[in-house]
Amino acid sequence: MTPPLPTRDTLPDTLLERDHWVGWRKQTRGGDETKVPVSVNGGYASATDAVTWTTFDEALAYARGGAADGVGFVFSTDDPYVGIDLDKCRTRETGETEAWATEIIDQLASYTEISPSGTGYHIIVRGSLPPGGNRTGNLELYEHARFFTMTGDHVDETPTTVADRTDELTAIHGAYFETQHTQSGTQTSNTPNITTTSSTVDTPGNDLTDEDVVERASNAANGPKFSRLWKGDTSAYDSHSEADMALCSILAFWTGGDTAQIDRLLRDSGLYRKKWDETHFADGSTYGEKTIERSVSGTSDFYDPSQWSTEVRRSSSRTDTTRTGRADHQTPHDPTSVTPTDSTKTATPRDTDTLERLKDLQSHLESVLEENERLHAELETERERRRELEAAVAAGDETDESDRGWSLFGWFRR
Structure with missing residues (x-):
């Protein structure tokens, strides 16, 4: 109603x-x-x-x-x-x-x-x-x-x-x-359930606000992908869980692996659902906690605003270009997002050819990265299914599992 x-x-x-x-x-x-x-x-x-x-x-x-x-x-x-x-x-x-x-x-x-x-x-x-x-x-x-x-x-x-x-x-x-x-996790009936997100990975973090993260991710090379996920669009993935993992992986990069900020942002996105807070694992972890933990663990490079500014200055000093853009809103891996040093200079044919090659390489790299994220999310989904099955067996679940099996290559009939 x-x-x-x-x-x-x-x-x-x-x-x-x-x-x-x-x-x-x-x-x-x-x-x-x-x-x-x-x-x-x-x-x-x-x-x-x-x-x-x-x-x-x-x-x-x-x-x-x-x-x-x-x-x-x-x-x-x-x-x-x-x-x-x-x-x-x-x-x-x-x-x-x-x-x-x-x-x-x-x-x-x-x-x-x-x-x-x-x-x-x-x-x-x-x-x-x-x-x-x-x-x-x-x-x-x-x-x-x-x-x-x-x-x-x-x-x-x-x-x-x-x-x-x-x-x-x-x-x-x-x-x-x-x-x-500091608490052991023991709760009484008159207090709200405490949900924490932790990770064993040592992450740098950064000082970006939630608004900064959303803005920079939206304007990055893979901004359209982020925007679709942010709005709750899962059409590019086989499951909602894979979309969750993909969004968390992007957020892990931009937040410097800040698990609390990733959690906060995911809740504000169109992907958020009740399952996020449901306990799905024997150690008491929720689905959301494990998704964040895996996304951070699978991220090898994090956004560092100070380092990125240094890289932009270095690139600008070496490059004679007429390119424009918002370098502060791109990932450090975007070779075309360099702030120009002199917009009055004219690009030579060689510069133009180099730029086109860079764009082609960037497009190819983005495709590879997206495919890698998709496969990573698919693998994590299968691992979760396997853990759920193992937990059911350990608990003495007598449900007939004869028609279900698991492998890294998908489901199969025995």
Whole structure:
């Protein structure tokens, strides 16, 4: 059931004043229902592209016209707001709320509304988040590159305005996130499930924001491929899992192997589904954790902004070219994305021939890399299937497996 639309009377004025609004529609992806942002101009909206946002009134009119199921507010680096998403903590029929969620609502004491599903809450405060993780399963905090589906279903006895709660955010972050590295993992029924992502690979990381990663990946040589995956397009892959692996591999490069950032970005992409948080392995790891771990382990080279700037300067000093482009948005392996040193010089026939050869080589390299990623994702999918079968056998599963077998070369009948 689609929730009722909010009105100006039910939302804080400070949010209504900003052109940070989008529509949203329900979509089914991978068998799971999700909510995707849509632009009033048609097509999808993006939480990292302000051009696709609009005013509250225009977004509301768009939804009332039937083109969207509801409206949403986008969080960005240009605003002081933080969204707190409390999930699966409220009984829709009775309104009964789990203790941990009630504690957070009381502690933040800011504008709070019931989520579209009726099983959770959305809180909006002014403030900033400490560095580190931002999701523990049923609790998520975010301040940019995400959007809230807004209902206007205000929770009684909570403020109707957005309050400044930086200190309270710091306390909650310390209680629910920083303790992940010191606790043994034992949880009680009144706390959200803690989900962590780890990797045994020593990765460099970098200082790129989520918006920077999306922008640079979109403008890289394989930008079209990234954009398709980012929007949730799996048509180039045999399974959704292979598409997950392909997107995570690209994100692993651009984030410097930052597993928390990869997780955060995947959740904001069109590929995200409930399976991401499901436990699929004997060691308690979720499908998402293992996918990220494998993508990072399979990445041998990571983006280093400082090193790339040095390489651009070196190439520019050696090359006489009229080429233009956005070198800072390309991967270090793109031989055609060099910033020109003198745009007034004329390319010689030899330069032109060299450039064409480079383009041909680049195209061939991209094809090889894409094929390698596809095969890598396919192999990981088969390995996962094998582990699931082995786990089933170990658990004494008596299901007839006579028609199923496994090999690196595909399924076969015995």
